[in-house]
Amino acid sequence: MRASRLLSVLLLLQNRGRMTAEELAEELEVSVRTVYRDIDALSASGVPVYADRGRTGGYRLVDGYRTRLTGLSEEEAQALALAGVPAAAAELGLGTVLAAAQLKVVAALPADLRARAGTVAERFLLDVPGWFRGVESPSRLAEIAGAVWESRRVTMRYRRWDDSEVTRTLDPLGLILKAGNWYLAGRRDGTDRTYRVSRIIELQDSGESFSRPTDFDLAAYWRGWSEQYERRLYPRVAVVRLSSLGRDLVPFHMGAVGARALRETGGEPDDDGWSIVELPVEPRGPALGQLLRFGPELQVLAPADLRAEVAEAVARMGSHYA
Incomplete structure (x- = not known):
């Protein structure tokens, strides 16, 4: 030393x-x-x-x-x-x-x-976390990193998204830092899964080593998992009209998913500067909140039920100021 x-x-x-x-x-x-x-x-x-x-x-x-x-x-x-x-x-x-x-x-x-x-x-400086968010410092991160380096099987107690707790034994294959959050890629019962490190409550070394699978590519796995996660997170598509300002707001309100949709589906602006875009949105209530952020810079065209929900919410908001 x-x-x-x-x-x-x-x-x-x-x-x-x-x-x-x-x-x-x-x-x-x-x-x-x-x-x-x-x-x-x-x-x-x-x-x-x-x-x-x-x-x-x-x-x-x-x-x-x-x-x-x-x-x-x-x-x-x-x-x-x-x-x-x-x-x-x-x-x-x-x-x-x-x-x-x-x-x-x-x-x-x-x-x-x-x-x-x-x-x-x-x-030049690379600053990974997004605004108003720091990098997580999970208490078990160093232990998990050691298990990943040394290919040691672990048993963990894990808190799921619904607050229920489960115990899992798995082979830790890699760690990913995404927007300030740490994720663990692990193989359990022949299936690769992703766990948020901050939700690991307890961790124990099982005392066993494992052979790292030759078919596992961490970058490719994370790409595929991220795409599936986005599809689950944004199961609906809203057809909307956006003003010039509305288009500028898309990356701020909807992140990389919205920016990609804007590039791939955005039509040419009309004479008034408005264009039609297909935006992925979350299910039901969260989708309403996503779209209302744009204020008067966005008009929902379809689907009809989402258009009606937005219209009703706007009318109720207007009544507060009548």
Whole structure:
């Protein structure tokens, strides 16, 4: 553990130049006293670390010194797959591992490419969760991640959508982070299923290992499951007229599903700027709420029962202001 941290100190100084003990301590999540000991250990091993004194001082390497000790460990190589979502890596217990891996990769780059990589990091950022939603931090996430890494069968007590509880034994095959929510893909009785990690109440390692199925592709599975989920969530289609503003509101009120419907089914605007679109909607009451969000920028044409429901709701709303 200490050898890995010493290498991280060395790579930080190599990549960033002068750093204070406090900055190193914050980066490595250790105490300042530990940093002092690590610097002494590096110096004793022959690494030319120079201390600049004073208020603007810090530690730096003697000009021209570079290390080639940049080999990645197995954990670090795995963590690089999550380089674009550091918050997710941290939730899985890989935050410091990812940071170490990134340091090693950057240290191995030529100077011009290293500078370019730094420029990209300064100017582009991936922020996964949607607005007004954070990333879930389920209490069992690290345990589940360990079972996925090591192909260990687990038994869990799970709270379903209707608040009933069930006990399931399954082979955990993969974790997915979708819009701030974590999901577990697992195989039970030969069938692949999806579970929301935050609904796992208890988790036990069964003590058994399993052979990961060669026919399982996590990305392909999630694509198929997501499409089926959307079809269940939006079982009806509403034929509507949308104004120009209404079309602009579709992605905000109906997300990716509505935006796709707008692209695929939206007709050409008429002389007044209105166009006909087929929007997937939820069943009954929720569909009414979805459509009323658009206010006067949307007119329901079909089906007839949904049109009547919207008309009745609008009339009742109007009566409150008569």
